[in-house]
Amino acid sequence: MQMIKVNDIHKSFHKLEVLKGISLEVQKGEVVAIIGPSGSGKSTFLRCLNRLETIDRGTIEIEGEVLAAPGPDGKICYAPEEQARRICRKMGMVFQQFNLFPHLTVLENVIEAPLVVKGVKREDIVPEAEELLRKVGLLDKRDSYPSRLSGGQKQRVAIARALAMKPDIMLFDEPTSALDPELTGEVLRAMRQLAEEHMTMLVVTHEMAFAREVASRVVFMDKGEIIEAGTPAEIFSRPAHPRTQAFLNNML
Ligand SMILES: Nc1ncnc2c1ncn2[C@@H]1O[C@H](COP(=O)(O)OP(=O)(O)OP(=O)(O)O)[C@@H](O)[C@H]1O
Numbered sequence: 001m002q003m004i005k006v007n008d009i010h011k012s013f014h015k016l017e018v019l020k021g022i023s024l025e026v027q028k029g030e031v032v033a034i035i036g037p038s039g040s041g042k043s044t045f046l047r048c049l050n051r052l053e054t055i056d057r058g059t060i061e062i063e064g065e066v067l068a069a070p071g072p073d074g075k076i077c078y079a080p081e082e083q084a085r086r087i088c089r090k091m092g093m094v095f096q097q098f099n100l101f102p103h104l105t106v107l108e109n110v111i112e113a114p115l116v117v118k119g120v121k122r123e124d125i126v127p128e129a130e131e132l133l134r135k136v137g138l139l140d141k142r143d144s145y146p147s148r149l150s151g152g153q154k155q156r157v158a159i160a161r162a163l164a165m166k167p168d169i170m171l172f173d174e175p176t177s178a179l180d181p182e183l184t185g186e187v188l189r190a191m192r193q194l195a196e197e198h199m200t201m202l203v204v205t206h207e208m209a210f211a212r213e214v215a216s217r218v219v220f221m222d223k224g225e226i227i228e229a230g231t232p233a234e235i236f237s238r239p240a241h242p243r244t245q246a247f248l249n250n251m252l
Pocket residue numbers: 013018036037038039040041042043044045
């Protein structure tokens with residue numbers, strides 16, 4: 001099943017074209033790592049998928065439903081608001097900055113969106129939230145406030161919070177790049193576990209070891225384009241494009 005299908009998407013900020021025709025398909029259960037230099041458009045691409053940014057050209061389909069496509073006049077048309085929101089809810093997103101609510105406890109952070117957005121009953125969501133916290137190893141922090149947590153713990157709460165909405169797809173934008181090196185491992189472990197449970201994942205990362213070991217496919221982006229994509233073995237051991245080679249030489 002095709003979870004994400006984007007075709008030739010373009011995005012400009014004023015005169016700066018940041019995405020210059022990105023096409024990508026992601027199948028159910030795939031873990032796709034997106035790597036590339038700073039400013040190449042990786043975050044913008046993820047943000048376009050869940051409508052945090054709007055595209056100028058191209059099409060976006062999520063699980064076979066059209067989120068954005070050209071209308072009869074060629075201009076991009078988004079699905080009606082209600083439907084677009086429902087489509088975007090299929091995707092959970094974890095950012096570099098965890099964006100937890102500081103005035104809510106860990107448990108309250110996790111149950112907030114299901115309560116408010118989905119109208120799930122508190123007694124139904126609390127056990128699920130506790131199970132998710134157990135899974136990311138933070139059940140004992142259930143009643144703590146985010147200010148009392150380490151960066152790695154905050155990020156694991158952010159992962160549990162995204163999962164509480166029961167997404168079919170998880171989008172990660174450099175989830176470990178704001179963390180001290182000794183805290184990245186615990187977050188990568190939580191992500192690896194998700195991958196093992198066959199969650200469909202799109203992960204922007206500079207953790208090359210993670211991409212190599214966990215990703216089913218690696219996509220190299222540079223200057224708003226996908227330069228090449230392949231299995232981790234193909235991209236890391238025998239990159240075809242000189243720009244990929246140069247980037248990896250710099251990273252490793
Ligand atoms: N809201 C915005 N307004 C104007 N320009 C933007 C905006 N967001 C991003 N850009 C520009 O778009 C380009 C791509 O940015 P983006 O954040 O997508 O890159 P990135 O690949 O995620 O980089 P990094 O690895 O540093 O996170 C950059 O030149 C950036 O300055």
